[in-house]
Amino acid sequence: MPTAPRTPRRSLVTGANRGLGLEFVRQLLAHGDHVVATCRHPARANALNRLVGEHPGRLHVLPLDLADARSHAELARELPLVIDGLDLLINNAGVLHSGERFGHVPPAQLDDSLRTNASGPFLLTQALATHLADGGKVANLSSVLGSIGSVEGFHTPSYAMSKAAQNMATALLARALHERSIAVVALHPGWVQTDMGGSGAQISAESSVRGLLQTIDGVRLADTGRFLDWQGTPLPW
Known part of the structure; x- marks a missing residue:
């Protein structure tokens, strides 16, 4: 039997000007969703602005600096x-500072990672909860690098620590929003061929987002707080 068409959703994607965020926007629009795409500099988001022209009335681009609580408001x-x-x-937007070595992790990079990858998604969700x-x-787009149970070496510490903190934010938000039947999950997109993942990554952004959206579609309230x-495979915390 053919699958019944999915009911269009009202979706918001952060960090939507490139990579996974832009691919999320493309696929959500293809599904018929009404999408709000955010990025720091909408005027420079050429690919997003082209999509606005292709999907009149269904895509809106708004400014957001995830590291700035005033921007959330x-x-x-x-x-x-x-x-x-x-x-x-x-919550897709994030930052990765590459090339970090033990003994030479700049405090500013650690602070920036925590503010953008952990505090940012938590505070933004809090700010948008009434909507x-x-x-x-x-x-919440997380990473297996934020899995404490999967640590195998000293890799991208500021990114890994911030994603582990983001995972805690996911668990806490799941509890806070449970009474409203809102499910909150942490999702690892795989090693993806983006600016962040690099050209040697294993899967395309298109394949990753297709799988992520299928996983999101399958999430029920009983799944809230999962990684x-x-x-759709569970990961260790």
């Missing part, structure tokens, strides 16, 4: 002007 004020609520929040529909979903990979 401004987004929360602007959101009702373009959309009447959110069924899905995808989330009961029964909606929050997907899953792009194919």
Whole structure:
């Protein structure tokens, strides 16, 4: 039997000007969703702005600096002007400082990673909570590098530590939003061929996002607070 078409959602994607974020926007639009895409500099987001022209009325691009709480508040004020609520929040934006070695991890890089990758998604979700529909979903893009149970060496410490902290934020948000039947999950996208993942990565952004959206579609309230990979397989904390 053919699969019934999925009901269009009202979705918001952070870090949507490139990589996984841009691919999320493309695939959500292809599914018929109404999408709000955020990035720090919308005027420079050429690919996003082309999509706005291709999907009139279904894609809106708004500014967001994830590391700035004032920007969260401004987004929360602007959101009702373009959309009447959110069924899905995808906290995709993040930062990775490469080349870190033990004994030479700059404090500024650690602070920036924690502020962007952990505090940012937590505080943004808090700021947008009143706009989330009961029964909606929050997907936090995490990483297996944030899995304490999977540590195999001293790799990208500021990124790994910030993603581990983000995982705790996922668990806490899952508890805070449970009474509204909002499921919150941490998702590992795999090693993806993006600017962050590099050209030697294993999977394309298109394949990763397709799997991530299938996993998100399958998430129920009983799954809230879980850590899953792009194919829906549970990961160790």
